[in-house]
Amino acid sequence: MRTSRWLALMVITVTLFACLGGTAASAPLSGKLEIFSWWAGDEGPALQALIELYEKQHPGVKVINSTVTGGAGVNAKAVLKTRMLGGEPPDSFQVHAGQELVGTWVVAGRMEDLSDLYTKEGWKTAFPEGLLNLLSTERGIWSVPVNIHRSNVLWYVPDNLKKWSVKVPATWDEFLSIAPALKAKGIVPLALGENWTVSHLWESVALACLGKDKWEALWQGKLSWKSPEVVGAWRTFGKVLEYTNQDAPSLSWQQATDMVVKGQAAFNVMGDWAAGYMATTLKLQPGKDFGWAAAPGTGGVFMMLSDSFGLPVGAPNRENTLAWLRMLGSKEAQDTFNPLKGSVSARVDSDLSKYNAYLQSAAKDWRTNAIAGSLVHGVVANERFMNDFATVMEIFLNSRNPEAAANAAQAVAIQAGISR
Amino acid sequence: MRSRRDQVMAVLVIMPSLALLAIFVYGFIGQTVYMSLTDWGQGAALALKPEIHFVGTRNYAELFTGFLNVRFRQDLVSMVFFTILFVGASLALGLFLATIIDQRIRGEAVFRTIFLFPMSLSFIVTGTIWRWLLQPRGGVNVLPSLVGLPPAGFLWLSSREQALQFNWQVLPHYVVLGAAFVLIAWGVWSAARRRFRTSALVGLPGMALLAWAVTGGAARLQLLPFPEAHGFNLALVGVVIAATWQMSGYTMALYLAGLRTIPDELREAARVDGASPLQVYRYVELPLLAPITWSAIIILGHIALKIFDLVFAMAGPDNAPTSVPAILMFLTTFRGNELAKGASIAAILLVVVSILIVPYLVTSFRAGRA
Numbered sequence: 001m002r003t004s005r006w007l008a009l010m011v012i013t014v015t016l017f018a019c020l021g022g023t024a025a026s027a028p029l030s031g032k033l034e035i036f037s038w039w040a041g042d043e044g045p046a047l048q049a050l051i052e053l054y055e056k057q058h059p060g061v062k063v064i065n066s067t068v069t070g071g072a073g074v075n076a077k078a079v080l081k082t083r084m085l086g087g088e089p090p091d092s093f094q095v096h097a098g099q100e101l102v103g104t105w106v107v108a109g110r111m112e113d114l115s116d117l118y119t120k121e122g123w124k125t126a127f128p129e130g131l132l133n134l135l136s137t138e139r140g141i142w143s144v145p146v147n148i149h150r151s152n153v154l155w156y157v158p159d160n161l162k163k164w165s166v167k168v169p170a171t172w173d174e175f176l177s178i179a180p181a182l183k184a185k186g187i188v189p190l191a192l193g194e195n196w197t198v199s200h201l202w203e204s205v206a207l208a209c210l211g212k213d214k215w216e217a218l219w220q221g222k223l224s225w226k227s228p229e230v231v232g233a234w235r236t237f238g239k240v241l242e243y244t245n246q247d248a249p250s251l252s253w254q255q256a257t258d259m260v261v262k263g264q265a266a267f268n269v270m271g272d273w274a275a276g277y278m279a280t281t282l283k284l285q286p287g288k289d290f291g292w293a294a295a296p297g298t299g300g301v302f303m304m305l306s307d308s309f310g311l312p313v314g315a316p317n318r319e320n321t322l323a324w325l326r327m328l329g330s331k332e333a334q335d336t337f338n339p340l341k342g343s344v345s346a347r348v349d350s351d352l353s354k355y356n357a358y359l360q361s362a363a364k365d366w367r368t369n370a371i372a373g374s375l376v377h378g379v380v381a382n383e384r385f386m387n388d389f390a391t392v393m394e395i396f397l398n399s400r401n402p403e404a405a406a407n408a409a410q411a412v413a414i415q416a417g418i419s420r
Numbered sequence: 421m422r423s424r425r426d427q428v429m430a431v432l433v434i435m436p437s438l439a440l441l442a443i444f445v446y447g448f449i450g451q452t453v454y455m456s457l458t459d460w461g462q463g464a465a466l467a468l469k470p471e472i473h474f475v476g477t478r479n480y481a482e483l484f485t486g487f488l489n490v491r492f493r494q495d496l497v498s499m500v501f502f503t504i505l506f507v508g509a510s511l512a513l514g515l516f517l518a519t520i521i522d523q524r525i526r527g528e529a530v531f532r533t534i535f536l537f538p539m540s541l542s543f544i545v546t547g548t549i550w551r552w553l554l555q556p557r558g559g560v561n562v563l564p565s566l567v568g569l570p571p572a573g574f575l576w577l578s579s580r581e582q583a584l585q586f587n588w589q590v591l592p593h594y595v596v597l598g599a600a601f602v603l604i605a606w607g608v609w610s611a612a613r614r615r616f617r618t619s620a621l622v623g624l625p626g627m628a629l630l631a632w633a634v635t636g637g638a639a640r641l642q643l644l645p646f647p648e649a650h651g652f653n654l655a656l657v658g659v660v661i662a663a664t665w666q667m668s669g670y671t672m673a674l675y676l677a678g679l680r681t682i683p684d685e686l687r688e689a690a691r692v693d694g695a696s697p698l699q700v701y702r703y704v705e706l707p708l709l710a711p712i713t714w715s716a717i718i719i720l721g722h723i724a725l726k727i728f729d730l731v732f733a734m735a736g737p738d739n740a741p742t743s744v745p746a747i748l749m750f751l752t753t754f755r756g757n758e759l760a761k762g763a764s765i766a767a768i769l770l771v772v773v774s775i776l777i778v779p780y781l782v783t784s785f786r787a788g789r790a
Contacts, residue, residue, distance in 0.1 A: 074737055078754035084466060104757060108467035195738045247556040249578030249739060384461075387756030391491050394740045398580065411488055417463065 030060035033320040035309075036083075037094035038076035040069040042281075046340035050146070053336055054327055061320050066090060072196070084110060089312040091321040096378030097145050097308035098134045099219075103382020103416075105312070106142050112311040113140030114325065123329050126347045130371030131304065134379055143308035144328045147343035150272045150362055151374040152204045152295040152303040158288070160263050171297045172208055172236055175267075179243040182266050189243035191265035193256035198248070199376045199393055201269050202237055208297025209233035212372050219373070219380040221419045225410035234402035254281075261290065269295050271305070271377070275358040276342025286358040294365075302369040305377035306346060385416035449770065456480070456767045461758035479764040485643050492765065493588055494650050495745045499772075501584075501652040502660060502744065503724035509664040510720050511713065514671025519701070521672070522679045532676070535669040543666065547733025550662035551577070554734075576658035577735045577742055585651035589644055596638035600629035655741035659731055666730075667723070671716050678712035679705060718780045725773050745769055 033054070039047040044067075051063050068076035073094075080093055089110070095101045105111050118124050118141050124132065127145070135141055156168060164182065169175035179189035192198060207215050210229055217223035218230065245265065248256070257274050259265035261282060268274070275292070278284045294301070309328055315321050327333050334345035339354050344363040352360050373379030378386065392412055396405035413419035456479055460472045483492050517535055521528055538546065553559035554576035561572040607623025610616075632638055682705060690700045728746035735742040737751055745765055753762030 074751075074755060078750070081466060081754055081757075087468075104466055108464040108470070110466065110468075194736065195740070246573075247575055247578070249741075250556045250575060384756050384758065387751060387758075388488065390738055390740075390751075391488060394491060408488060415488075 028060045029058045029320050029323055031317050031320060032062050032064055033092075033317055033324055034064040034066055034090045035092055035094075035324070036066045036068075036076070036080060036090035038068055038070075038073040039094065040067050042276075043341060046337050049336050049340055050328070050333060053333055054324060057327060058320070058323055061317075061323075084312070087314070089314055089316075091315045091317050092309045092311065092324055094307055094309060095143065097131075097143055097306040098373055098379035099382045100378030100386070101143055101308070101310060102137055103384065105310075106137060106139075110313050111142050112313055113142070114144065114311060115141050117144075117322065117325060117329075121326060121329055126329070126331075126349060128348060128367070128371060131306070131346060134304075134371070134373045135308070143310035144325045145306040145308040145346040146328050146334065147307055147338050147341055148346045148366055149305050149343045149377070150302055150365070151200065151305055151377060152207060152298045152301065153270065153272050153274070154293045154295045155257065155260055155268045155270060155274055155278075156266060156291050156293075157260060157263065158291045161266065161291075164266065166266060168291070168293050169267075169296045170299065172205060172240060175296050176239055176243075183243060187263075188245045188259060188265035189267065190240065191256040191259040191268040192241075192244040192248040193251040193253045194249055195390070195393070196376060197253050197256060197270065198241075198397070199389065200271065201240070202393070203303065203375045204269050204295035204298060205237045205240060206230070206233040207301060207303055207372060208295065209236055212301050212370050215372055219418060221413070224419065225406050225413055230409075231402045231406045234396065234405050238396075238400055238402060272358065272362055273342055275356075275362075279356055279358065280342065286356055292358065292361075300369055301372050302365050303372045303374050304366075305374040305379055381418060382416055385412055385418055388412040388416065452763045453767050455760055456763035458760050460760040460763075461756075465757045465759060475760075479761050480768070483761070483764055483768070487644070487646075490648060491740060491743065492745065492748055493648070494653075494740070495743050495748050496768075497650045498653055498656055498742070499725060499727075499744045502656050502663075502727065503721060505656075505660045506663045506667075506724045507717055507720045509660060510668045510671045511716060513664060513668040514716070515675050515709075517668065517672040518675035518679060521676060532673070535672050537669065538666045539670045541666065543663075543727075543730040544733045546662055546666045547730045550658065550665070551734045554658045554661075575655070577655050578739060579653070579655045580741060581654045582649070582651035583654060585649045588648040588650055589642060590639070591643060592641035593633060593639045596629055596633045596641075600626050600633055602626075604630065653741045655735075655739075659727075659734060659742055662734060663724070663727070663730055667720060671720065674712050674716050674719075675709060678709045682708050714780070718777060721776045722773050725776065726769065 035047075035051070037047060047065070047067075051065060055061070055063055068079045070076075076094070080090075083089060084105075095105070101111070123144075131145065131148075132141065135143060135145065154168065161168065164185065164187065166178050166182065167174075169178060175189070182189045190201075192201060209232055210218065210223075214223055214229060218225070223230070245251075245256075245259065251259075253270055253274070254277055256265075256268055257270060257277060260268045261278065261284065272292075275286060275290075278290050279286055284290050293299075309325060311318070311321050311325060329347075331345075331347055331349060331351070334347055335351050335354050338345050338350075339356070339359070342359070344350070344355065344359050344366055348367050350363060352363055355363060375381050375386070375389070381389070389409070389412065392405055392408045395408045396402075399405075410419060457474060457476060458472045459475045459478075460470060462471070464470060483489050521531055521535075525531070555561070556573065556575050556578075557571075560576070561574065563572075565571045603622045603626025607619045607626055610619035610622070629638075686704055686708075687700055690704050695703065726746055727744055728750070731742055731744055731747055737743075737747055746769065749762050749765040749769070752758050752765060756762075
């Protein structure tokens with residue numbers, strides 16, 4: 001009788017000490033961690049590498065990879081929203097850094113502030129200031145970027161340009177002056193794909209016409225969409241569209257890139273995942289088989305977009321998620337993930353030897369250029385604006401009227417709370 | 421004679437499914453309709469306790485008259501054209517196939533299976549196959565080059581051309597005109613059956629509406645302050661082809677079943693009376709197939725009005741020329757976070773489908789009682 005009581009007491013003491021030790025030092029994590037994303041197919045291996053790294057660091061945690069594929073994230077976002085509304089958030093989910101996260105989840109009070117994590121890990125100096133501004137609001141920093149893609153890149157094949165005796169245009173005016181000659185030769189001056197790639201082209205044209213400061217002012221509601229500068233951007237965009245391929249809406253972005261590779265088109269404006277496609281899928285050599293430059297008129301500006309992960313309020317395994325986020329921001333994880341994904345590290349101290357020629361040049365620009373945020377990929381505008389911008393684009397494509405598009409965009413900006 | 425115990429049993433047995441239906445179908449329909457009358461979708465729409473205000477029918481007014489909702493109006497028009505073309509084509513092809521197979525040809529079962537087979541695929545599979553076939557630079561468009569002609573260049577799923585364009589502003593005028601004619605026709609029909617009270621009750625308002633429309637009163641009901649052209653998007657032709665390919669076999673099966681239930685005595689009697697085979701088909705078989713046609717219209721019609729997956733797989737969510745309200749509802753709700761507006765589109769879809777289905781339910785209910 002007595003011995004058993006002693007035994008019980010000892011067990012309790014030991015357990016208590018174990019618990020204390022657990023909070024003081026870092027006891028091994030256990031339980032589960034559910035990661036929600038739309039990364040499958042080409043991007044699957046990169047995510048898998050991150051998960052493997054996490055499992056190596058925290059062998060006690062079982063990682064659940066919840067991927068919802070298709071529709072460039074449309075399906076995943078719909079599933080995520082029903083889960084969040086139903087009070088069943090995943091531990092961490094993939095989201096485009098910036099307003100796509102802020103406008104939907106941060107204003108709704110569904111995300112935890114990560115400022116402490118940023119301070120503790122020294123990320124406030126490891127990430128460029130321009131990026132931190134885009135990730136934060138006055139009330140906090142909301143997600144950890146795992147990669148950086150560039151939106152404003154012009155792709156071409158150097159040998160083809162030499163054959164056609166064409167130079168890489170530095171401005172859209174230059175492009176418009178060389179395009180008619182190309183068109184006369186039966187070459188499509190600018191290859192274009194399905195609808196979102198049209199908006200993608202628009203943001204490069206608008207950035208060129210407005211410049212970085214006015215582009216920012218537009219998203220802060222300080223510059224009206226009806227201002228002459230923005231209407232002018234739509235006008236330039238209309239002229240550029242005249243030199244694109246007729247069958248654009250039926251082509252994927254890969255097929256548009258193919259047109260450049262096959263010599264059917266001279267240029268293509270696409271995000272730098274195109275480099276990954278050409279280098280990995282088509283086995284082309286960066287710099288020799290394909291070349292790149294900043295989209296015309298946007299030299300010195302890096303229009304970025306980023307996939308990031310945050311910490312939802314009520315995440316079932318909060319400690320495990322914090323460990324996941326801590327790992328994502330580390331140099332090791334970023335340099336594991338990005339060479340596979342075909343993007344650059346968000347950190348300014350990444351190990352460039354692990355990256356190919358294109359990514360090295362992009363990483364150099366990332367450290368030196370001014371940083372602007374992408375519209376189409378969720379950095380500068382909330383989801384409401386992004387969704388309705390498709391309608392604005394539709395109005396422009398049907399009417400080809402810059403004023404009509406500018407008016408519609410202003411109305412959308414007011415409804416979405418960007419402009420007053 | 422039913423005993424009281426049987427009746428109690430019947431009610432008890434039916435209660436669970438009734439309760440489930442009440443909650444999961446009618447309850448949620450009610451909730452959606454309520455949501456459509458609010459402003460859910462402003463600011464922090466996805467908060468745990470979002471701020472929601474009752475705004476009445478503002479969302480509906482916005483959809484039909486707001487200049488930013490041009491895509492909704494075009495989608496509605498597209499849905500109507502798609503439904504008419506798809507149902508029409510499926511019926512025609514289905515009847516044609518059924519008639520041929522009904523000739524007791526050899527290997528009938530094989531053909532029947534072949535024609536019915538596409539129906540066993542999901543719309544996602546059909547959509548993916550046809551997206552490949554309708555690529556502008558491949559598939560169907562290169563067929564002419566097999567016989568030495570230049571390849572066709574039609575943009576099957578992304579053409580911006582429109583046929584049968586009309587101005588959205590004139591819509592109220594024609595709706596009033598149409599309603600007037602329906603009411604007057606109903607009045608005349610009742611009068612012919614000596615139901616004079618009904619005739620007056622519907623006929624007189626019909627005349628009033630007609631007068632209002634003819635004097636130009638209805639035309640002053642402006643939905644928009646500027647003209648807005650809508651029409652039949654030629655890009656939908658590809659979707660119609662794919663949908664017809666999938667569903668015409670099913671229509672054939674319906675018609676075939678109908679043809680097989682026509683007693684041979686009727687055909688023989690007609691032949692004895694000297695009818696040619698064509699006359700037997702035209703005056704005996706076709707009229708007896710009318711109920712099949714009605715069922716087929718209901719079944720195909722509600723599929724067409726709610727079509728989502730086929731278009732999503734064939735052209736993606738953002739291809740405006742092939743978009744339909746169901747896709748717009750999905751994007752508005754789950755991408756744009758405008759939950760109230762999405763609910764309004766859902767409610768409108770429900771009303772449109774009800775217009776098709778309710779008369780059918782009423783007639784079959786009456787037939788059941790008689």
